[in-house]
Each structure stands twice: as structure tokens, then as C-alpha cells.
Amino acid sequence: MSRKTSKSQSNAERLEQLRTRVVIEKEGVGSTSSSEFPYHSSNHQDIDYIKEFMKKFNVKIIRKEQYDMEFDLIGVDAAIANALRRIMIAEVPTMAIEKVYVYNNTSIVQDEVLAHRLGLLPIKADPDRFHFKHANEPPTDMNTIVFKIEHECTFNPKARDDETDPQKLYLGNNLLSESLIWVPKGDQEEQYASCPLRPVHNDILIVQMRPGQKIKLEAHCEKGIGKDHAKWSPVATASYRLMPEIILKQEITGDLADKFAACFTKGVVEVEEGYIEGQYVKYAKVVNPRIDMVSREALRHKEFEDKVQLTRIRDHFICTHSDNHSTGIMDSEKIFLDSVHILQAKCRRLLTALEHKLREKERNREQMDLS
């Protein structure tokens, strides 16, 4: 076991820790901002940051399901991790209902509320196969998907006279997302023969109705991004956190070990038995810091004061994103890869604008020289 036994850190160690770790203190979090910059520390050498990045960068996929994913990005700056997270939430395009033409709506839900509810339904359609529809463009089969709803609620003739359960008493009292009928336009029918366009979930309740109420409408889906409206966001959420690290400066043994283990999320610290300094004792062992919720409970107790330090690894991001429970429009890895492509495209766009400017400046200088 290679564990530091010295109580006090040397200065170099402390600096190294401030550079690579976010320090979790009793009241607050310290050294939060990145300091991986030239001239930040006295022993700075000229570093080729690109080479450095390629050397230390690593990805680990921890969990991969169709619509859920957890992976580690190791060796990146928060700016990159955050840019990707923001893009996944707000800039990866999907299809969602944008325009609703209501022909008849006698339900108690107002037209605009109904339209809003319809807009939030996730639509199973590959956004790559559609174009963005610009404000004054007419709808075409390349930028619009049409759905229709024709629904009416009636009494169930087979219901008992004294029936009180609305499910049995009425027919069609729940308008569910399965009632959205796709109306293929142009060559959409052939194009999407293998994967008909539909709402992702069939059991989303849109409106509750009573006999005599009718809804007839046409809904147009358009391509959009989450920045415009959250209904276009492909993820239920995308987030990251830093990898927790629990440093034991001294062994914690005996009954204290049990108390220590109880300070953390279950499974983070285990109590084991073995020989420490020639004595057979119980001791605490950090097994799985990843699942710790970093409650700082251990710092509250006097007896652990000099024995434990909590930190988080500054460049180790545990990224998760899922659309399992809400959208399920796109595969999880596709959302991430799309975000990477979009980030690159944004950089290229700015680069083009900048080069344009530089050329302009050059031209102006030439003209000045001539005149």
C-alpha cells in the first residue's frame, strides 16, 4: 500500500494539488478555476498544448444503452466539456410539432395550451433527413411532417347504468399520443416506409375528454434546436460532474472505520479487516469514489480532521446524458457525436468570418499603398 504517511504536504505537492484538484473544504469548495495556463506557475515551460492534450486525453464509456449513456472525458478543460454539454442540450436539432391548425376543439383545453402540449411530444424522425424550414419558406416534404388528430369522446353503450369509472363509462375519454396519425406528404411514404414517422411514445396523455367533445386538428412538425424552444432538445438532460477523490492521509481503524464509512454514499468506503502495523484491525478502505455524492459529512467530525482530504479531479469529467425517459428520439452516441460535429462547424464558421476579415484588411492596406 503506497499511502502518504507524512501529515504535512510539501509546497510543491500543495501546488500540484491546487493545479490538478478541486479541493473540497469544510465550508465551501476551493481552487475551482483552472490554472493550466502559461506563466501561471513559476516552473512553467513552453508547452505544446495540443500535443499535451493528445497525450493525456482519454475517453471511457462506462455505461452505454440505446438512449442512455455515461462516459468519462479525462484530460479536457471544463470549457470543452461545457461547450459539448451546452450544444447537446441546446443546439443538436430534432423534429417537433411547431404549427397546429385547429379545425375543431370543444374540449376544455384551450387551443394554445393544446398546441403547446402537442409541441412537447417527442417525434420519432431522423432529423438528418430533414431541412430547417426558414420563416418565409413554404412547407415541403423535406422540412415538414404532418400529423392529424380526429377524435371524439362518446358514452360507452356497453357500460353498466351505475358505472362511475370514467374509463368504462366513456369511449375515447383519454386522447393519447397514439391518436396522432401521420399524413405522408410528397415521397415521404416511400422514404420512410421502413420507419414510419410517429410519436416516440404512444401512451402520452394529451387531453382528457367527456362525451360530446371533439378535437380535429392538423399538426406540422419542423426541425429546430433547443435554444429556440426546449421541445427540440434531444436530451432529457446532459450533465457532467467531476470525479470525486477521497484521500486518506492516515489509516482509519477500529470503530472509527465504521463511522467513517457511514459518512459516505453506500459503497464508497468499505470496512475491511487486516494487519496494519502488525496489528489485526478493522480499517476503512476507499473502494468506489465515483458514486460518492460528496456530502462533506466526513469533514464535520473532529476525529477525521487530519486523516481525510476530499478533492475532485479537475480534468476528469463524468458525463451523462439520457433521453430514455423523455425523448428517445436519437441514439445516445449520435447525440454526442452530433454535438462534436456542431462544435467543429461553429469553429469553422468563425474561422471563415475571421479569414474574411483578415483578407479585407489586407485589401485595404493595398489600396492605401496605391493611393
Add this chain to the structure above:
Amino acid sequence: MNAPDRFDLFYLPPGAKKMTITPDPKVENGATFEILREDHTMGNLIRYKLLEEPQVIFAGYRVPHPLEHNVILKVQTTNDTKPDMMVAKALNDLITEVGYLKQKFVEELGRARALVIPREQKPMEEQTPLGIPSARDNIPIGNTGVGVDMDF
């Protein structure tokens, strides 16, 4: 009534320039970049990348107003170079870095796929809610979007 158009958030108005560069009148080798229709995503990213350059003395960004979708980036460099050259380098570096990130991710994805992880057996209702055919049926195998460049 006076609400701005929703597409105002990301569409560059016709005739407007994506980027304007104003040299700082008082600071040598200083410049202000106004980037239209960008936000913290790019602002913070460029700032971070610029700070890694030893020739950059100062780099900072701000979003002047939450309802105006513009970013202002201020850069000052040493005499060896010019702010616009440094921003161009930062952007190029970012493209390389993110490209590498993607490459590693795709490699790792291949590895994760090859490793058959036994999935937890869920009860039938959970796997196919209300007897809807699983969404998996409709997805062509291998459709990961890898190599598909976005037109954005």
C-alpha cells in the same frame, strides 16, 4: 407584439457581419471582437484556448445583454503577433482538439460495442411499454451518425 423573432436567436440578420474586429485605441496589440449570434459556448471556449497561448497577455469574453445574442471578446497579445492571428490559431487548435476527442470517442465506442455487456433483464412491461414495438426495431444497425457532417 414587440417580441423579437424567435429565429433572431441564431440567424444572422441579412447584411450583418458574423464578426467585427475593432483595434483598441489605447492598448497596443489589443482588439475587441464582436461575434454575432454566439453565446457562452463559443465565448468561453475561445477564451480558454487563447489563454493557453504564451503570446496572449489578456483574453476575456462577455455577453453584454441576455436578450442580445452576441459575444464580445477582448484580446491583447505581445508584440510578436496580432490578436486576430491568435484567435485564428485558437480556433484551428480547437478544431484539431475536438476532432481528436471525436476520434477517441468513436474508437472507445467500437470497444464498448465489441464488449458484450450482459444487460439487466427488465420485466416485459418495461421493455415494451403497452406493447409498443421496441424503438430498436426501426433503427438501422450501425446508424451512429459517425462521419456524417452536419450542415449547420
